[in-house]
Amino acid sequence: MTIVDTPTPTPTARTHWGGSADRQETDRWDAVAERVAAVLGEDALARDRANAQPFAEAELLKASGLTTLLDPAEWGGGGAHWESALRAVRILSRTDASIAQLLGYHYINSANIALVAPHGERERWHRESIAGRWIWxxxxxxxxxxxxxxxxxxxxxxxxxxxxxxxxxxxxxxxxxxxxxxxxxxxxxxxxxxxxxxxxxxxxxxxxxxxxxxxxxxxxxxxxxxxxxxxxxxxGTDEPVQSLITPGIQLVFGNLYLGIAQGALAQARALTNARPNAWFLSTADTYREDPFVQRLYGELVSRVAAVEALADRVNRRFDEVIGVPGGVDAQARAALEIEVARLKVVSSDTAVDVTTRVFEATGTSSTATRVGLDLHWRNVRTHSLHDPVDYKKLEVGANFLTGAVQPISLYT
Incomplete structure (x- = not known):
């Protein structure tokens, strides 16, 4: 019997994404997002109080190029990766989580071109979306x-x-x-x-x-x-790659919550450093030198840093999975969902806790309406109720103990 080696055909890419973002790409889009975040931060509290439809903010996102970041470069898009997009959401949420949510949902919604539309229709949808500067x-x-x-x-x-x-x-x-x-x-x-x-x-x-x-x-x-x-x-089909939209949106949530926590810490740090004197029983000269205040920040900053490390890892993993030639299989999809669920658990719990406890270091004066430190807590407390985090904890725990995987849905 003669054995003939048959070359394995190269699978066709299921989506236009592939590989991972390099440092040059993430630095470029980080800088864009930071410029937009700075503009949004100038009057975020005033706009929150006005509660108007964010037409001007949407135009800012379009003009920056962030809205087409994930679209194919050959049709006029940014040609970037999910890691860059998710980092942009995180950066914007430090100063304006509402507009960060708007951008993150846009990324997920428009991604359905690659995940749902027939191959022959994708170019039309991408070209129309890019040329029209659509927000989805x-x-x-x-x-x-x-x-x-x-x-x-x-x-x-x-x-x-x-x-x-x-x-x-x-x-x-x-x-x-x-x-x-x-x-x-x-x-x-x-x-x-x-x-x-x-x-x-x-x-x-x-x-x-x-x-x-x-x-x-x-x-x-x-x-x-x-x-x-x-x-x-x-x-909709039963293709596992199409269902990546669910871990994708949950990953947006994780980065949104992380950014809110980072924004709260940054504002609280400035307020604490500006506080004169110290509590009358303290041996320190100022609040910033008080050991209890330093201990509180040490705990909160460390926890947020741990969430950031996990988010960075899962962001990159998402690119690896969604760019698999021929499409991801059910096992890889399930493993990714569990990784994202872990991030959802720790980012949600950490952000709610951080945005609450920073007031312990900033004092009564920081509760003044004009300060707006409460905006971070209001934002994360509202969005973290999107779907019960306890069910994510159950999902992670059941998988750890028994290997159980939740049925695919728009939440799991």
Whole structure:
């Protein structure tokens, strides 16, 4: 018997991402994000109080190039990696977590071009999005299954509503998920993209929450909305690579919370250094020299540094998985989900604790409305309730003990 070596064919890349970001790339986009964060930080508190739709902030993101960072370079995009995008979200959240959320959700929503759209349609979607400088909002809240999508000729009709539709108030593209309830595609999970101002789509300006007030996360209602064939991005499949959107958005959360904690520490440090004198029982001359104050910062700074190290590792791992030629398998997808869940647990708990306890070092004066130190806590306390962190702890613990993996969903 003769054995003939047959060369293994090189698999076709499932997405346009591949490899990892180098230092030059991350330094470049870090600098862009830091410039934008500095501008946002000038009046973040005033804009939070005004609670207006963030049209000007959206234009700032577009002008900076951050919105096209992940798009293919050959079609006019930044050609960068997820690590750079996630670091940008983290940097912006240090001064304005609302706009960081807007950018992070945009990255996830627009990534569906690569994960959902048929190969032959991706160039069109990328070119239109890049040329139009689209910000992608979403209307996909899975706990609001109140949409009806029915066949209508060569298109569909959409009715219902969705709450918590981040970016819908200012985005040029609105990503909508709905199950087809009639026609040849009955039962399929559809990804629709509707332009801003599409007939029958009503944006309800009802987002008036404790924090993340400029994330444009209002309710959207749909009244007999005509959906043309060109508005269909694609359908959901059982491909593990397509479901990377869930660990992707949870990874955005982890970097968002980390950035908020870093921003709170930076502001608190400035306030503590500016405090005169010290507590009357202290042997120190100033609060900054008080051993109890130094101990508090030592604990909080160390915990945040540990979260940062984990986030950096998982950010890079996400690039490695999503860029696998031929697409990621179920095992790799599950392993990534657990890594991201760990980050969600520690970043959420750490950020809530840090943004609360910094007041112990900054004193009563820092609770003044004009100071705005509470903005960090309000933002992380609001967004960290997106999905219960206790269920992430259960997910991680069950996997550690038994190897159990949660079923794929828009939360796991």
């Amino acid at each position: 909002g979403d209307s996909v809240n899975p706990v609001d299954p109140n949409l009806t999508l029915t066949a209508d000729g060569d298109g569909y009709r959409l009715n219902g509503f969705k709450r918590y539709s981040t970016g819908s108030g200012v985005g040029e593209a609105l990503l909508v998920n709905a199950v087809v309830e009639s026609g040849p595609e009955h039962g399929r999970f559809a990804f629709l993209v509707l332009p801003f101002g599409h007939p029958g789509v009503e944006l309800v300006d009802d987002w008036d929450n404790l924090g993340q007030r400029l994330s444009a996360s209002n309710t959207v209602t749909y009244r007999d909305v005509r959906v043309e064939a060109r508005n269909l991005l694609g359908f």
